[in-house]
Amino acid sequence: MEARTAEPGPAVWLTACAHGDEVGGMVVVQEIFKRLRKRPLLSGSLHAFPLMNPLGFEAGARHVTMSEEDLNRSFPGNAKGTLAERIAEKIFAAICETRPAVVMDLHNDWIGSIPYAVLDPPPLAGSLMAYDKASTLAAKTGLPVVAEPEAIRHSLSHSLLLKDVPAMTVELGESYVVNERFVETGVKAVWSVLAELKLVEQDEAPFVYPLPAELQGRTFRYSSHPTTSTSGVLRFLARPGDIVRGGQPVAKVFNAFGRLQETLTAPADALVLGKSDSSVAFPGAPVMAFGLL
Ligand SMILES: [Zn+2]
Structure with missing residues (x-):
């Protein structure tokens, strides 16, 4: 999916359903694009892969069912590799080609989970610019920001950071079913990031997860x-x-x-x-x- 303007500005990517049973993110993507029909982009471009793992989705399964691989452990992919690596390679190349300002990879977690944004650890070598940008934008989601203590190798967000592309993973509550409350949370969290990058206007109160005051911003x-x-x-x-x-x-x-x-x-x-x-x-x-x- 794609929305573009003539105004120069950053490119942003939303990706969802890398794990086939995590269906909520796909609906968040749909709702964001629906909203853009009434409130069009001001600058830049928004891109999305709403359903990265259709094989898993059809079976209600996490993995790429044909090969039992985890797509979110198959990045940056390989055009001559396994089935999941080939899918990953196409996704990764399409994203990197646009030189995005941020990629938000939408996931779902245990049934009893609160929504939160996940930050990969800073890359051990190279520039910290992408990591710092991801960290700033993760805070803008209004969700609790949770740092992974160790890199999840071959995940989409970690692989993007290694390529100097700011990226985060967003966990939006439960898998398997679309929870409308978390869809609303996800839409607001994404919208705040788009507003921060001046792609849209922040025309409503941004989402803020209700943490005790002393823990806000931690x-x-x-x-x-x-x-x-x-x-x-x-x-x-x-x-x-x-x-x-x-x-x-x-x-x-x-x-x-x-x-x-x-x-x-x-x-x-x-x-x-x-x-x-x-x-x-x-x-x-x-x-x-x-x-x-
Ligand atoms: Zn997932």
């Missing part, structure tokens, strides 16, 4: 630890969006007879980003995601 550090060491049924003691203190119990694992096997505690003061879709605990399985303070 960057959180992503953690999916602790994991469980036992198996059994999980009962959560904290909800997504809660602020928890280090050492605070956040979940308990019971065996089939109701005997407590394990109590999981928050690794540090943190914002609870999400909890697992499953209440069946297995040793080593992540059960909650935190944005550490």
